[in-house]
Amino acid sequence: MSFYGLVDGSEKSLLKFLEQLSGVDQVGADSRAAMLATRSIKTTSKKWAIDTAISMVDLTTLEGADTPGKVRALCSKAVRPDPIDPTVPSVGAICVYNDMVEIARTHLDAIGGEHVPVAAVSTAFPSGRASMEVKIQDTQDAINAGAAEIDMVIDRGAFLAGKYGMVFDEIVKIREICGEKAHLKVIFETGELVTYDNVRKASYLAMLAGADFIKTSTGKVAPAATPPVVLVMLEAVRDFYTITQRKIGVKPAGGIRTTKDAIKQLVLVNETAGPDWLTPQLFRIGASALLNDLLMQRMKMSDGYYASPNYVSID
């Protein structure tokens, strides 16, 4: 088998490919991300950024306490984030555990949210500690229930043990299960991979294995989507596009709670991967609390003052 003509799927060819990647200097990556965080986004550009960010939110609930009621409420919010203002766009997707997919899909369809896809976390999320059979079944279940996007986790234990072939094979397998039915997002849990060199390696590993999106974190481990981590991933998709002419998406998730954080992410995208990536097809933000802050900032921009939090729904 050939993967973009770059590796043949054997561990040896993978190792060879990963070895020739240039290293990441941590100090340099941190300072570039810090510099981009000083960009000042005002007035018209801020307005545009807020709406773009809303359309990129993967509105997420991943709790042991999730109930059908909770998921339905979240779906309603996803379709019409501000019930009073129809100019607010729907979010990018709803992100739930696999057993909630059907409930979410049915409810979305019932309320005119056919355009909002359901993403399911998969492969024994969040730890990834299960047999391959279980991971495959987990993914298959979600797709059968109507998931259009699969957010799988990689086996970080295997990655840190240097078993890149194993990590690769798992992604390839899940890619196969997804087929044409579902987009595949591959979660690295960068807080466990720790180094930027690892983030870069994992990015290429996932892209080569067929990921449609690379995603920072599960939201269960801190630190999650720090700006330098996202920077390194954006560099990877940019350079992968140069080599293969295929655009892979990026999804930071975890720790992005304010409009300011979200706009910083958009600046990173704009000045690293480039404006082509500023679309929900290629950039998503995994978040829950963020949406309300975006809505409040949006109201502030149109009304000129900060509304009370009672003006946005708590779902």
Add this chain to the structure above:
Amino acid sequence: MTFEYAPAPESRAIVSIKPKYGHFINGSFVAGKKHFPTINPATEEVLSLISLGGVSDVDKAVAAAQKAYTKSWSKLSGKERGKYLYRIARILQERAREFAVLETLDNGKPIRETRDIDIPLVAAHFFYHAGWADKLDYAGLGHSPKAYGVAGQIIPWNFPLLMLAWKVAPALATGNTVVLKPAETTSLTALLFAEVCQQAQLPDGVVNIVTGDGSTGAAIVNHPGIHKIAFTGSTEVGKKIARAIAATDKKATLELGGKGANIVFDDAPVDEAVEGIVNGIFFNQGHVCCAGSRLILQESIAEEVIEKLKVRMSKIRVGDPLDKNTDLGAINSKEQLVKIKELSAIGDAEGAQRWSPQCNLPDKGFWFAPTIFTGVTQANRIAQEEIFGPVLSVLTFRTPQEAIDKANNTPFGLSAGIWSEKGSRIFWASQHLKAGVIWANTFNKFDPASPFGGYKESGWGREGGKHGLAAYLKNGKETGAK
């Protein structure tokens, strides 16, 4: 739709510029006789009129500095001098935004740099030297080292207030008094600093500022009442100063030109190296004596690095220096712009390939797009001469030794950069490079604790750190200065 950043200008309401300025002598402003305009190089708007200091103004300033040295400053303990320096540092921090806006208006550099780099470093220099003032006996500079008396200081236009801080802070910490001349095109922040001296109640005459041009500088250099000269500027003027003070008892530190080599090995962290190349040559419009103006690339990765550099350069935001999102501001003066254009034309004539990203330069003011020349060789003038603008010459090498040989093949020796993920290579290269400052996997980073200065025609002596103190003390060791 694309993500266009709306204008985000910093307000200039915080600064109040007087229509005309005098000299700052003996604690107060003294009207000058002749004046010349200082302009905003981004708009060519006249900001104010600056006094042109002559021999008599310098005489008065030196007399005030001598008196202050004898009557007050030399009588104070180090601890008391330190208090004044701490006070100045705190006031500079409190008024940081005012200084940043004024510096940007008068110099043309982006507000992001004055706000995040220049002014914080200025305050850091005063804090650092304030701490030394009462510890000079224990600095390893000999027993009870003594000040020279009056130091004459001449500073350039590229980092106006920062260069003032590099000069004034160590001079005062070591017990000298000062006559300082800011550059002709950038006097305003020095004159605002004079107000800070008043606000800090620094004894009259300890800091004197005489504005003017080269003739004013010459009057300082040749003044018999001055015992120590500190100059930052061109190698050409540095040589003149060296000739002028030959056979006198004047000591001097000279920070002169450079043609810094930024060496990228094939095992470099490429994305960060590209950032470092950009920061090395486009920081402060390339008006940096230690700029990484020669990129020396290992041939095996040259193509990849140049491609990435071009992509990165097309993201550089050129324009209104007061806009918080501007990366590259205005060229400081018409004269400098002419010089940059001339040397770039020579690059074309020498057969190097010029490339600049698409960028819309403002109609008014002095502007030059970020530019690289590829296919440059050692024999080209653009590989030898300091352009002092946003123009990078790219050369290649095959072996590490060749990189070092090319890097050292210059009359200058101020700075160098090494990019490699291999520690042993970094140590080896830094041992063989003849440059006063060497950065590894970074570029253009400054710290008051780190001595700064050049080999060969890049200068005499060091500024900053313990070495910088020694240059202001009579029996100071470690100086390397005349």
